[in-house]
Amino acid sequence: MTIIFLITSVILVFATALPICRYDAWWIRNFDFPRLQLFILIIFTLILEFLLLDLSSIYTQIFIVAAFSCLIYQAWWIIPYTPLFPVEVKTSKCDDTQKRIRIIIANVLMSNRNAEGLIELVHDYDTDVLVTLETNLWWQMHLSSLETVYPYRVPCPLDNKYGMHIYSKFEMINPQIEYLVEPDKPSIHALILLPSGHKIRIHFVHPAPPSPTENEASSERDAELLIIARSVAETSIPVIVTGDLNDVAWSKTTRLFRKISGLLDPRIGRGMYNTFHAGYWFLRWPLDHLFHSKHFKIKRIIRLRNFGSDHFPLFTELVLEGEPCNEINGLDADAADIVWAKAKVRSQNVSKNDVP
CATH class of the missing domain: 1.20.58 (Methane Monooxygenase Hydroxylase; Chain G, domain 1)
Structure with a gap:
């Protein structure tokens, strides 16, 4: 014994x-x-x-x-x-729909064929912006019914499990598809115009995970997240970064991303919202994320029902409150964090200037 x-x-x-x-x-x-x-x-x-x-x-x-x-x-x-911890993002009591944005992140699993299940979720939650990951031409065709409701779209169909599509009710200004670190791993960047007239800078990402079948190290993933972090840290307009980061919320890399960017995590003090793996209840952790600047408060964050993917979709409803409203919250970077972040970025020979 x-x-x-x-x-x-x-x-x-x-x-x-x-x-x-x-x-x-x-x-x-x-x-x-x-x-x-x-x-x-x-x-x-x-x-x-x-x-x-x-x-x-x-x-x-x-x-x-x-x-x-x-x-x-x-x-x-x-x-x-967990609810044992103080919330990092305040709950919004504002009912101004002109300043509201509802986002669904959905890693569909490219081989999954239940497009109707995802479409039902999008309509059930009156979604403003849908982010789909692992979507190829089959998914693009079977989500085409959304085009009547979502006039602004950015398609990036790929068959390597890194395709990405954005469907938006709100106008997207100058959307750009970029391959920031790896030549076959896209990210999408745009300004979104809310009905109130306010602009939001938004970045949709899906870096590859460290694994024996993908990248032997996390260097590529970390560098992509950190150049975005360094880029958004220098802007004064509202920011959202969302997608499948292939990293958990509590990792050192994700914390470093939050420190450098200054963005907040609405899950802090609320729950883990584990989105992967949908098929194994005993092996679940939060891989799909939404981080935002201090200009927002949160109305709702919900892990949605599964529609056949290995990821649960994640729904987040934010309200733009104008001036920064969570000033004392978040993580602060010290000198060692800044040095570490710069070293990770240099290892991939990329720069914050590569980010639109």
């Missing part, structure tokens, strides 16, 4: 400590993802240690201290994404 708990303790400590390092290798960065699962596994392990082991044994005490330390560390990362 002691040997079993020794092996378990080593595994839990290894899985908890490994992501602390800043190496970009995929097999290291992937330990950023299952923090909730590890948290639950550590609690289960602690219960078994108290029930099955001799509490007077020095080995048992070491096992318990190790597990409890891992539990505290994992909790530090995930508690902000």
Whole structure:
């Protein structure tokens, strides 16, 4: 029994400590993802240690201290994404529909054939902007019925699982498709004109994940997010960045993105809204994101029902409140963060000037 708990303790400590390092290798960065699962596994392990082991044994005490330390560390990362933590974005009480924007992010899974299920969701939630990811020509054709309601569109159909389409009720000014880091991974950038006449700068992204079948390191993903972060940090107009970031909300990279950009996460203090994997309830984490500047308050954020994809769609309703209204919230970058961000960007030979 002691040997079993020794092996378990080593595994839990290894899985908890490994992501602390800043190496970009995929097999290291992937330990950023299952923090909730590890948290639950550590609690289960602690219960078994108290029930099955001799509490007077020095080995048992070491096992318990190790597990409890891992539990505290994992909790530090995930508690902000629960109602136990103060909200980062204030709830809007404004009913001015002229300053409202409702967005659905939907990674459709390219092989999925339930386009009607997505169309139903778009209509059910009276969506203003639909962002589809992994969409190819088949999806473009089967979503064509939306074109009567969404007159402003940016199509980028691809068969490599990185196609992207934007459907908007609101006018999009100077929309641009860019390949910021990798030649086959697009992002879309535009100004959106609200009915109130206010302009919003919006960026739609879907960088590749670090994995043995994609990129061996997270360098490309991180660089794309950080050049966008550095670009939007210099603007005074309202900003939204949204898409499938292929990174979890609590990772060091996502936190670095938030620090450099100054953008807020409406999930803080509300919930995780785990969008992936829709097929496995025990392996879920937040991969689809929406971050925004301090000009917005939030009305609603909802993880929508599945329509056959491996991702749940994410619905967010924001209200533009004019002057920045969440000034004291968010994360601040220190000198070390700025140096780290610049190093990640330099590694891919890209610049914030590449971002429209």
